Amino acid sequence: MRKIRGAFLVGATILVLPMVVGAPGAAIAQRIGITSAVTGDPTGKPPDEIERVLHVGIDVTAGEVVTTGAADRAHLLFLDGTALTISNQAQVTLDRFVYDADQKLGDLAITATKGVFRLVGGRISKKTPVIVVTPSATLTIRGGIAMFSVEPTKTTATFVFGHEMTMTSQGRTQSVTAPGFQVSTFLGQAPGPAMRPARGSLADNIGRLEAGAGRPGSGADGAAKATGFADANSGKGPNAPGPIQGGPAPRSPGTANGPGGQPRMGGPGIGGGGFDPGLGPAPLNPLGGASAPRPVP
16 A cells, blocks of 8 residues: 655645736636645646646636546645545546635535546635536535445445535436435436445445545545645635635626636645544544544634
8 A cells, every 4th residue: 555645845834926917818817726645646737738647735716637547546725625535546627716715705616527526615615506417417615524426327425514415417307415426317308316325335436436445544645634735725714804715706696707817826834733623513424444634604
C-alpha cells in the first residue's frame, strides 16, 4: 500500500490580486483550489496547458481535468473550503468555481465522468447547491456531504449528511433529505426511489476512496487535516467577511458570471489541527466504519 503524501504547503492566508488587464485573447488560468493530499500520481490537465502530475501543493484551475489511475487517489480543497476526494480510476472536470466571501454568493460545478467521489460542502453550498453532472444524471448537494459512484451507464449517490441532495434524470427529480439514503439511475431512465443501502454495500466504494478506510484520520481526509485550510474557510460562519476568491460574485445565487480573479495562497504551512470544516452535529455515518468529516453548520 502506498503511503499518502501529507498536505503541508497550504497556508491559511489567501491574497487576491488586482484584476489584470491584458491583450485581447490573453488567457489566464484561474486558480480555484489546491491539491492537498495524494496517493500515487494523479494527473491534472488545465485548459490549454500540458498534463502534469498533481503533487501536494499544486494549484488546480477552472476547467481542469483530473484523472487517476489504478493506484492513484487525490484530495482537492477549493478556496471556499469545499473538499473533493477522488478515487482510483476516476476522472472529473472542474467546470466552474466562483466565490465572493463578502457577498456570500458562489457557484461550483463539476462533471464526474467515472469513479467514486466524496464531496464535503464548504461555504458555497450553504446557500447555493454544488452541481455534479454525470453521464446519466445531474446531482445537487446543499450544505452537507455526499458520496457518488459514477459508471458510463449508472450513477448512484448516497446522502451522508446535510440539507438536501437531489438527482435529476429524464426530466424527473428525486430529493433526499434523510442521512444514509441513496438514489440510483441508469442512462436514459428516471431516478429510482430513495432507499437505504444494504449493509456493507458501500465497502468497495470506501476502499476506493481511502487507502486506510476505517481508521480515523487516515487517507486523504486525514492528510488534509494538517493544512488548516478548511478551518480557515468553510469553518467560518456564512457571514464572515472576506475578499473575492476565484472570481467575481455571481449575479444571483446559482448564476455565475464565470471564473475570474487570480487569488494566491500564502503563508506558512499549518501543522496539526483537524480537517473539520466547522462544528456541527455528528452525522449519521453509513460509510461502513470510515470516519466522515462534518459539514459546515
